[in-house]
Amino acid sequence: MNMQTSAAALDVQRIRADFPLLSRSVHGKSLVYFDNANTSQKPAAVIEAVDRYYREYNANVSRAVHFLGEEATSAYEGARDKLAAFINATSRNELVLTSGTTQATNLVAYSFALPRLQPGDAILTTVMEHHANIVPWQLVAQRAGATVKAAPINERGELIVERFVELLTPEVKLACVTHVSNVLGTVNPIREIARECRKRGIPLLVDGSQAVPHRPVDVQALGCDFYALTGHKMLSPTGTGALWAKKEHLAAMPPFFGGGEMIREVRFDGTTFAEPPHKFEAGTPNIAGFVGLSAAIDYYQSLGFEAIHAHEQQLLAYATERLREVPGVRIFGEAAEKEPVISFLVDGAQATDLATLLDLQGVAVRSGHHCAHPLMQFFGVPATLRASLAFYNTREEVDAFIEALGKVRKLLM
Secondary structure, eight states, X not given: OOHHHHHHHOOHHHXXXXXXXXXXXXXXXXXXXXXXXXXXXXXXXXXXXXXXXXXXXXXXXXXXXXXXXXXHHHHHHHHHHHHHHHTXXXXXXXXXXXXXXXHHHHHIIIIIITTTOOXXXXXXXXXXXXXXXXXXXXXXXXXXXXXXXXXXXXXXXOBOHHHHHHTOXXXXXXXXXXXXXXXXXXXXXXXXXXXXXXXXXXXXXXEOTTTTTTSOOOHHHHTOSEEEEESTTXXXXXXXXXXXXXXXXXXXXXXXXXXXXXEEEEETTEEEEOOTTGGGOOSOOOHHHHHHHHHHHHHHHHHOHHHHHHHHHHHHHHHHHHHXXXXXXXXXXXXXXXXXEEEEEETTOOHHHHHHHHHHTTEEOEEEOTTOHHHHHHHTOSOEEEEEOOTTOOHHHHHHHHHHHHHHHHHHO
């Protein structure tokens, strides 16, 4: 099936009917929601799955032997199974369920990196990273007397891979890179990066928050050591996510959080812990959220990523072309391979002013540094606007966005 056929097979108007919020009006205008890189909207199937959990089998997981507890546990652990298959993990036990990518990266920082770091060691990341893939490494590096290095990018917003490889020096004990930039949409060549890391015996963590909503992810094929993802960007409730890690890493890592459910036996002369992944999952989890995540995976699979990708790429090309028609527009990030994210500025206008006025026209876009201060510093700007698209967006919405942008630009000139 070619891309054109796949795109034609994606009935976007039917799909939009599955998302209750997309029919809203704001400020008397039909909503155009272009803030999907921040959080996606949720289909009715996800909302109903969460509602059904609370109405029909609300109970805590793992501890209860009563019927409701067994139902809740089955649904929660079923989400782990489904997510493991979704990213092609070799085992469900490689998947730690978390509140999102931030918790996942912090888990690796404190449980994997910190015990291994020595004074003079380094962690390598890149200029385009989200703060969640920078700050945890800085915190543990400071405690260990290590440093954090950042590989550069070019003006197109692409990682300079040869420089990244050159920076994989012997003192580097962990490399961390985003799969897809949340600001630029740039898709990084993870397989190539992972291959170079393996040659040098350097573990690689990948931030997959912006990749999983747009493309199939196969952690075995990618060849990384850790892969973090966030549920709320992939049609799921907030407070959901996961860390995939190779079995040998999880087996060697000590627990990061302590409490219930992550133990075998607690004694005052010593506690023994559960096997991975449960030794990293202290306390009552977001059960309803993961019930919703399970439904979200079903929804993605009902559409197919080939069709999703084809539609989003056509929409990205159209939106980029239309945006270039607007006088004074500067687009940040024009990598050869991108997901549907466009960051831009308009000459003579502040990003926040534009976003505020666009909101009054019913258009929701993001303005600010997008949790990527180093990237803003690279481009020499304090902030950008970001229009991020999803498979349920349309060309008509792009046209409405461009029309609204033209109106507000005139107001600010």
